[in-house]
Amino acid sequence: MSIKLLSTSKCFGGEIRRYSHQSDTLSCEMKFHVYVPPKSDKKPSILYFLGGLTCTDENFIQKGGAPQYAANCNIFLVCPDSSPRGVPAGEEDCWSGPGAGAGYYLNASNEKYKKHYNMYDYITKELYTLISTEFKDLTNTEKQSIFGHSMGGMGALNIFFKNSNLYKSISAFSPISNPINCEWASKALKSYLGDDQSKLEEYDPTFVLKSYSGPKVDLLVDIGTADEFFNDLKVDKLKEVNNQNINLTLRHQDGYNHGYFYVSTFMKDHIEFHSKYLN
Amino acid sequence: MSIKLLSTSKCFGGEIRRYSHQSDTLSCEMKFHVYVPPKSDKKPSILYFLGGLTCTDENFIQKGGAPQYAANCNIFLVCPDSSPRGVPAGEEDCWSGPGAGAGYYLNASNEKYKKHYNMYDYITKELYTLISTEFKDLTNTEKQSIFGHSMGGMGALNIFFKNSNLYKSISAFSPISNPINCEWASKALKSYLGDDQSKLEEYDPTFVLKSYSGPKVDLLVDIGTADEFFNDLKVDKLKEVNNQNINLTLRHQDGYNHGYFYVSTFMKDHIEFHSKYLN
Numbered sequence: 001m002s003i004k005l006l007s008t009s010k011c012f013g014g015e016i017r018r019y020s021h022q023s024d025t026l027s028c029e030m031k032f033h034v035y036v037p038p039k040s041d042k043k044p045s046i047l048y049f050l051g052g053l054t055c056t057d058e059n060f061i062q063k064g065g066a067p068q069y070a071a072n073c074n075i076f077l078v079c080p081d082s083s084p085r086g087v088p089a090g091e092e093d094c095w096s097g098p099g100a101g102a103g104y105y106l107n108a109s110n111e112k113y114k115k116h117y118n119m120y121d122y123i124t125k126e127l128y129t130l131i132s133t134e135f136k137d138l139t140n141t142e143k144q145s146i147f148g149h150s151m152g153g154m155g156a157l158n159i160f161f162k163n164s165n166l167y168k169s170i171s172a173f174s175p176i177s178n179p180i181n182c183e184w185a186s187k188a189l190k191s192y193l194g195d196d197q198s199k200l201e202e203y204d205p206t207f208v209l210k211s212y213s214g215p216k217v218d219l220l221v222d223i224g225t226a227d228e229f230f231n232d233l234k235v236d237k238l239k240e241v242n243n244q245n246i247n248l249t250l251r252h253q254d255g256y257n258h259g260y261f262y263v264s265t266f267m268k269d270h271i272e273f274h275s276k277y278l279n
Numbered sequence: 280m281s282i283k284l285l286s287t288s289k290c291f292g293g294e295i296r297r298y299s300h301q302s303d304t305l306s307c308e309m310k311f312h313v314y315v316p317p318k319s320d321k322k323p324s325i326l327y328f329l330g331g332l333t334c335t336d337e338n339f340i341q342k343g344g345a346p347q348y349a350a351n352c353n354i355f356l357v358c359p360d361s362s363p364r365g366v367p368a369g370e371e372d373c374w375s376g377p378g379a380g381a382g383y384y385l386n387a388s389n390e391k392y393k394k395h396y397n398m399y400d401y402i403t404k405e406l407y408t409l410i411s412t413e414f415k416d417l418t419n420t421e422k423q424s425i426f427g428h429s430m431g432g433m434g435a436l437n438i439f440f441k442n443s444n445l446y447k448s449i450s451a452f453s454p455i456s457n458p459i460n461c462e463w464a465s466k467a468l469k470s471y472l473g474d475d476q477s478k479l480e481e482y483d484p485t486f487v488l489k490s491y492s493g494p495k496v497d498l499l500v501d502i503g504t505a506d507e508f509f510n511d512l513k514v515d516k517l518k519e520v521n522n523q524n525i526n527l528t529l530r531h532q533d534g535y536n537h538g539y540f541y542v543s544t545f546m547k548d549h550i551e552f553h554s555k556y557l558n
Contacts, residue, residue, distance in 0.1 A: 009535075009536050009538055009540040009541065010503070010505065010534045010535045010536065010540070010541065010544075011540035011541065011543065011544055012543075012544050013544075016540050062341070062342050062539070063341050063342060065344055065347070065543075067540070067543075068344070068543075068544075224289070226289065255289045256288075256289045257288050257289065259288055260341070261288040261289070261290035261295050261346070262288065262289065262290070264290065264291075264344075264346075264347075265289075265290055265291050265292075265347075
């Protein structure tokens with residue numbers, strides 16, 4: 001396991017670094033960004049952000065406005081790509097997937113995609129181990145959290161509630177909340193997983209949250225009322241889950257749409273939310 | 280004169296809007312972004328940001344981190360493109376110009392470029408009039424300021440010190456400060472203006488600042504000590520100008536490079552600097 005430093009830029013007293021590495025899980029070269037907060041007496045905790053459809057490792061770190069709040073809260077950010085890159089399967093597909101920029105943070109079982117489209121294992125195993133190893137001197141690896149946007153909000157929800165031993169806290173911006181009942185998301189999921197309903201439910205947050213039985217956890221979710229995908233995302237379905245172990249705060253943000261101008265507006269709230277559990 | 284609204288996104292309680300219009304000065308269609316701060320009892324003042332080489336109207340508004348501070352300071356941001364677009368001359372040229380993305384905020388006199396490359400008149404006349412007219416009900420058009428980054432820092436300096444009647448305040452991030460003595464910038468300037476030294480000096484900030492004789496003005500300039508163009512920008516030449524009517528604060532920011540991660544770090548300082556003169 002080795003990573004290659006591609007670039008480094010000082011930002012809000014800390015450092016944004018871009019790395020590449022050869023991923024065994026995805027059978028391709030992957031890039032990711034980290035934000036190292038300014039030096040302090042205490043090692044920073046770790047917070048993963050999972051990007052949405054079409055996003056690479058660059059969108060969030062450039063447009064999310066997160067570094068200033070991560071600096072204030074002594075948080076080390078990890079910003080992975082949203083899907084395998086430069087692989088034969090998928091480059092021809094559409095923005096909503098299956099294919100490039102649309103990995104849905106799952107492990108594909110269908111023949112066409114299973115060699116590369118294993119973003120679930122990449123995030124929870126390969127990258128988790130890589131970050132915890134490569135940055136063990138620089139971070140507090142005992143404290144890690146996760147959040148994301150849109151497809152990445154869906155990924156963060158699924159990953160957290162199936163691995164609550166790995167992460168301390170969870171939040172999401174405008175997550176795809178019930179992909180089975182979203183036309184384009186269910187089409188992508190079926191391409192990766194086949195038609196078996198129980199396989200699809202494994203990656204549907206409403207089902208994953210329903211079956212969660214770990215320790216009581218707070219969940220912060222935002223969605224804009226002017227979100228152009230409001231009806232597809234079905235965020236209100238998360239409320240209906242009604243799991244006693246999940247304390248959901250679902251905020252409808254008046255007039256905001258689906259883009260990064262909205263995400264950046266509420267970034268402070270989300271990073272300070274995670275900071276409560278990470279610090 | 281008419282503008283066409285292309286998109287609108289709520290951000291930090293205000294609104295980011297993108298417009299297009301047909302520019303007579305540049306003989307092409309141009310796009311720009313504005314940020315309308317949240318409604319308040321007082322009409323917002325206006326602050327222009329001029330982007331650097333290769334930038335369109337999108338880079339600053341997406342990566343600069345400005346809207347939150349503009350919201351706090353009740354400032355209406357205007358974010359023009361850095362050069363004419365989709366015009367026959369210049370598309371083949373390199374990143375440092377002459378050509379697309381490298382308008383240098385001047386009026387070209389050479390035959391090849393003079394139909395389109397008139398960014399100086401575009402910013403100070405056409406766009407200034409358009410903004411003051413189209414947004415007269417929404418803004419305080421009596422109070423306008425200007426700043427910019429790199430080539431746009433050079434543009435802001437030249438434009439302010441030749442038109443201090445139009446603008447209340449001026450600052451710059453890492454401006455090209457003495458283009459005549461920068462290999463690639465002087466090459467571009469000569470392509471636009473010819474070899475006549477006095478023509479070139481009209482767009483060289485060290486000469487423009489030297490000949491400034493307007494009211495006493497504060498000037499804030501930042502540059503990163505790890506700026507990959509540090510030697511080309513010659514920012515320290517601004518110090519040597521030593522014009523009694525210009526009170527220069529030149530800050531060397533330790534370890535920062537030339538990119539938007541650096542710009543975003545000091546955006547608060549610059550917007551609050553302008554706010555002193557705009558509010």
